Amino acid sequence: MVRSIPNLQSLDLSKNKLRSLDFLAHADLPVLSWLKLSENELTVINETVFLSLPALTYLDLLGNPFTCDCSIVGFIQWVISNNQTQVVNAYQYTCSFPLAKQGSKLLDFDFQSFWMDVNFLCFISSTCLVVLTLLTSFIYHFLRWQLTYGFYLFLAFLYDSKKRKKEAPHCxxxxxxxxxxxxxxxxxxxxxxxxxxxxxxxxxxxxxxxxxxxxxxxxxxxxxxxxxxxxxxxxxxxxxxxxxxxxxxxxxxxxxxxxxxxxxxxxxxxxxxxxxxxxxxxxxxxxxxxxxxxxxxxxxxxxxxxxxxxx
Missing domain, CATH: 3.40.50.10140 (Toll/interleukin-1 receptor homology (TIR) domain)
Known part of the structure; x- marks a missing residue:
């Protein structure tokens, strides 16, 4: 519908029970400057949607049940760092999910903890890689002949099993x-x-x-x-x-x-x-x-x- 009106400047989609804004990313709205999306059912906002609206200067998202988890971190960063678009009453947006954060302010959400989790995950991964390298070096240096012997024992077991299957019937x-x-x-x-x-x-x-x-x-x-x-x-x-x-x-x-x-x-x-x-x-x-x-x-x-x- 919106593709047929590329000169659209203002759009009010409030109270429409919208759950996603992905359709705006595919719409050709180069001059849209005023967008109202209040009182819908938007839980997660993808900030890339607004990057497809180059002329956007006014945005209203009040009254949406936001989910405060790692999926909304990009949108919070866009709201804080964006100098072109005025997000109306952004400091009044509250979290609805999860229940532990219900009622807390969206922009007060501590998303730094997620970066700490990423850093911790990188630390664990690199530690495991170093330990695996050391263990492999130790096994190769001290236990390679035992492992080789075990490998040939396993091959002998497989050979013996195949040989038994091919044996002639019992006398x-x-x-x-x-x-x-x-x-x-x-x-x-x-x-x-x-x-x-x-x-x-x-x-x-x-x-x-x-x-x-x-x-x-x-x-x-x-x-x-x-x-x-x-x-x-x-x-x-x-x-x-x-x-x-x-x-x-x-x-x-x-x-x-x-x-x-x-x-x-x-x-x-x-x-x-x-x-x-x-x-x-x-x-x-x-x-x-x-x-x-x-x-x-x-x-x-x-x-x-x-x-x-x-x-």
Whole structure:
């Protein structure tokens, strides 16, 4: 509307509920000298609006609900420093927001504190930059080899993870770790059900270990070439040195791969206090559920179904 009257000299827009004056910045009003904007809803004034009115000599903003924060600092500075435009009754303008400053004079607003905040922010930023530079120099000078070593360890971990994903399928479904004195139970009770009826591929040391190879290598290869390890635990098992090595290796794999690779099967009821000397076994029993042959009673079918589910 105002673009069509470029020779406009006086404009009264009071009591129009205006919330912004941005439209004046785009209007072509080169000779506008008298502007009344009293009793509107102007909270923030952008001083650049008045810079687009080169002939402005009279301005009335009385009765507007000004917000006294950092957004109005530019306007206050323009009012104080401007020698061309007379801002009528500027010392009567009051703050309406925030509530803590309600009723205080607009020109009494202490905007210097905002510049102090800016200076403080610059101080904090420069201090952080200096500390970061010193810390980087210290790490490079004293800890660079440790960081390099850690970096290559991380690369090795990533390589190992990718390699495991590309590994061939396991040769067996389960490695059976048992003591030789429990061999009769394994061959007479376990194998007919797990291999004969359920069809699992089991690895047993008397049958599947490679002759001439060191025992510890056979144990390691058997545990890592099977999806699971079943430990057939009895009092004889706990006292066996090689059985201890087998469950130790299976525990290492459990920790290393973070997968459910270990199944505990108790042939006897062994109280927890009797497991105390065998710290690793007691720790596993406290953290993991296990199967008990003696508690199966007359429900052997349910017991073997639980083994099947665990596999």
């Amino acid at each position: 067996y479904d389960a490695f059976i770790s048992y003591n030789v004195r429990d061999e009769a139970w394994v061959y007479q009770k376990m194998l007919p059900v797990l291999e004969g009826e359920q069809g699992w591929r089991l690895c047993l040391h008397h049958r599947d270990f490679q002759p001439g190879k060191p025992i510890i290598e056979n144990i390691t290869d058997a545990i890592y070439s099977c999806r699971k390890t079943i430990c057939v635990i009895s009092r004889h098992y706990l006292r066996s040195e090689w059985c201890s090595r087998e469950i130790q290796m299976a525990s290492f794999r459990l920790f290393d791969e973070q997968k459910d690779v270990l199944i505990l099967l108790f042939l006897e009821d062994i109280p927890a206090h009797q497991l105390s000397p065998y710290y690793r076994m007691r720790k596993l029993v406290k953290r993991r559920t296990y199967l008990s042959w003696t508690q199966a009673g007359g429900h052997k079918g349910v017991f073997w179904q639980n083994v099947r589910r665990a596999l």
